[in-house]
Amino acid sequence: MSDALLDVRDLVVRYGTVTAVDHVSFTVDAGETLALNGPSGCGKSSTIAAVLQLRRPEGGEVRFEGRELTTLAERELRPLRPRMQPVFQDPYGSLSPRHRIRDAVAEPLKVQGRWNTADGPARVAELLDRVGLDPAYGDRFPHELSGGQCQRAGIARALASEPRLLVLDEPVSALDPSIRAGVLNLLADLQDELNLAYLFICHDRAVVRHFADRSIEMRAGRLVPA
Template sequence: MSDDLLLDVRDLVVRYGPVTAVDGVSFSLASGETLALNGPSGCGKSSTALAVLQLRRPDAGHVRFEGRELTDLSDRELRPLRPRLQPVFQDPYGTLSPRHRIRDAIAEPLKVQGRWHPADGPARVAELLDRVGLDPAYGDRRPHELSGGQCQRAGIARALASGPRLLVLDEPVSSLDPSVRAGVLNLLADLQDDLGLGYLFICHDRAVVRHFADRVVEMREGRVTSG
């Protein structure tokens, strides 16, 4: 594990009307490390993840990514940082548009970021599919033509296309069969070793957390109880 501090969250608060979903949560994460947020449904894990990603702006607290305070930035100022801070969500079919072929979904971040070149772009997409253990021929398929595990691998490939340093993994294997789950977790471990990625791993399953995470932050009712 690298000693480089990648993410530092301090006194995070997220409210939905009168309900405080996240109440003073603090933790830090280094490059190459997996930090798990563990706790029952409704404890504030996913709201914390959305606030880290700035997809839900926190009501108070600090989120520093690579030393930069994200909560002070406008949406326009956040845009160039978003490729380095990528989500992988629970529902792989909901992540990918049913209208687009897998290759187009993976190419989209490259095009949005101005990194798509017709001469080598298709080869880059094929490389990403191969990296996540999918035959590049799967790029011609649409999400409904893939299994859940294959679709989640395609979602991971799409996240990798941006060249991230941090993946926010929100229950990425909870909808998968146990045998498929193990394969996806092994893939994530291999990618972390190869690329030095940091993982914020949101999961309610303690057995999975114990197997996969370097450190665990336990949450209950919006607060950190240990970790």
């Protein structure tokens, strides 16, 4: 049995008669960045949905921290979900426009029963500071932040769950080129500090070469030689 943090074996995802992911296998070790590269429509999004168990695959295994996820009931998955957190492509779409940033970052703590009024606000301020945001930005709404600031808030929200794996779904492709490097540098620093593993979805080969430890490439639902 693999000792990888994430071990995906022969993953199959279908939509009716269409096979979106066709026997895809890969591993991600603790503290490692694996890039999943490929053009739009190649199956990347379906792969990560199955990894996160947002969609149940039709075949294969997804092992996280040694546990096979695809056979678990939702109540059994619930304690594991905080350990695998997504960061989405659209920084504005990933946060509710009706919630202030502080409330968005606090929400995972409240859902997981780890919020209390004594130290909760300080924890939110700490998370915002960790991603390079002035804690005063917690009073703002997403539309009052720049794209880069909003993506940093989304990263802070993901970190609130104290994950071991972040699934980074094109996390800088919607940002201005001048801002991308700062967000990537932040992610690299967080990985060093927290020993995070990243499954990094990206179509930009230059970014992949700079940021990832390893890369795999998908075409038409299958892995192909990079």
